[in-house]
Amino acid sequence: xxxxxxxxxxxxxxxxxxxxxxxxxxxxxxxxxxxxxxxxxxxxxxxxxxxxxxxxxxxxxxxxxxxxxxxxxxxxxxxxxxxxxxxxxxxxxxxxxxxxxxxxxxxxxxxxxxxxxxxxxxxxxxxxxxxxxxxxxxxxxxxxxxxxxxxxxxxxxxxxxxxxxxxxxxxxxxxxxxxxxxxxxxxxxxxxxxxxxxxxxxxxxxxxxxxxxxxxxxxxxxxxxxxxxxxxxxxxxxxxxxxxxxxxxxxxxxxxxxxxxxxxxxxxxxxxxxxxxxxxxxxxxxxxxxxxxxxxxxxxxxxxxxxxxxxxxx
Numbered sequence: 001x002x003x004x005x006x007x008x009x010x011x012x013x014x015x016x017x018x019x020x021x022x023x024x025x026x027x028x029x030x031x032x033x034x035x036x037x038x039x040x041x042x043x044x045x046x047x048x049x050x051x052x053x054x055x056x057x058x059x060x061x062x063x064x065x066x067x068x069x070x071x072x073x074x075x076x077x078x079x080x081x082x083x084x085x086x087x088x089x090x091x092x093x094x095x096x097x098x099x100x101x102x103x104x105x106x107x108x109x110x111x112x113x114x115x116x117x118x119x120x121x122x123x124x125x126x127x128x129x130x131x132x133x134x135x136x137x138x139x140x141x142x143x144x145x146x147x148x149x150x151x152x153x154x155x156x157x158x159x160x161x162x163x164x165x166x167x168x169x170x171x172x173x174x175x176x177x178x179x180x181x182x183x184x185x186x187x188x189x190x191x192x193x194x195x196x197x198x199x200x201x202x203x204x205x206x207x208x209x210x211x212x213x214x215x216x217x218x219x220x221x222x223x224x225x226x227x228x229x230x231x232x233x234x235x236x237x238x239x240x241x242x243x244x245x246x247x248x249x250x251x252x253x254x255x256x257x258x259x260x261x262x263x264x265x266x267x268x269x270x271x272x273x274x275x276x277x278x279x280x281x282x283x284x285x286x287x288x289x290x291x292x293x294x295x296x297x298x299x300x301x302x303x304x305x306x307x308x309x310x311x312x313x314x
Contacts, residue, residue: 002037003029003114007125012118017044025125027132028100029110032056045070045093045100055102058088062190064197070095071205073133073194076187077107077140078147085147085180087187092133094205099129101136109139130207134214137195141220144184148227151177155234162242171242178235185228192221255313259304266300 006015007025017040020026030041033056041047046069047055054060054074065072070093078087090103090110101110113136116124124132154177161170195218197203201211274283274293283289308314 001031002033002040005029005114005121005125007122009126012121012125020044022097024097025129026098027125027129028098029114030100030102031106032104033102041100041102045098047093052102055091055093056104058090058104060089062089062187062194064194064203066204067093070098070100071203073198073203075137075140075194076191077109078143078184078187079105079108080147086183092136094129094133094203096129096205099132107140109136109143113139128207129205130210133206134210134217137214137217138220141217141224144188144224145220148184148224148231151180151231155231155238159234159238159241162238162245171239174235174239174242178232181228181232181235185225185232188221188225188228192218192225195221255311259308259313262304262308263301266304267297270297270300 002017004015004017004020005012005027006020008021009024015026017028028041028045030037033041038052042049042052046067051067051072055072060074062076063072063074065074073092073094074089075092076087076089078085088103088105088107090101090107093100093102101107103110113132124135154173158170158173158177161167195214198206198214199211199218201208206214270293274281283292286292305314
């Protein structure tokens, strides 16, 4: 799919790649292009097959590169589909009168920026392609923050479950969240290098007056890296608490089993003692010997019960 927005100095309007005006500012957005659309991109944007495939690779490492007519940024944006969260790469090509975004999977931030109100869109295009690129990367950072806020809420729920139960679903959730945070940390670490290159003024086609603004994006990126590291530490602590609770529960079970075994052991000992085949047994000729044996058994069981109750074993 190829969409084109064009700004003639007065208004922003939709057009096609074949009807673009060379002198106007344009934004071409491509989502999983067909073979014909790839040919159009290579023709009008001047990309080689290798460069286009790199732009479409969702696993491509974030980089900055200078092409003949563009500054190329490969950046990673968060993507949430059903219950799976990951961070595929997308490409931004920037020149004075043209910005091109290429993605294999649709990036939510691009979709959101593409559909902003006309007044905001007009102001944005009036500032130029570098302003559009800055606004887009800022929205990508905002989306990271939104997803991490949701992850923080899930962590709170998992922590509460871990403290009150040893449900195995909590462990699965912990590992799932940690996996997401690992992917985010890797993506943000790559994005940091891209933003550092921009702020070091190594991207020729980005307007110098917007370099300080990209510093704000870089600061947001650093904050996000710190957040992912903090949340991973919290999840590690939650996992330790879960394992500790499991161990404590096992100890409690062993204590209870020991206590109940003792209730059986004492009567077994007494009955075994009086079941021995000795000729002389003082209690055998005693009128209350049978009752004495039962009283001894009951007294021992009651004594053990009181002892175990005080120790909180039962």
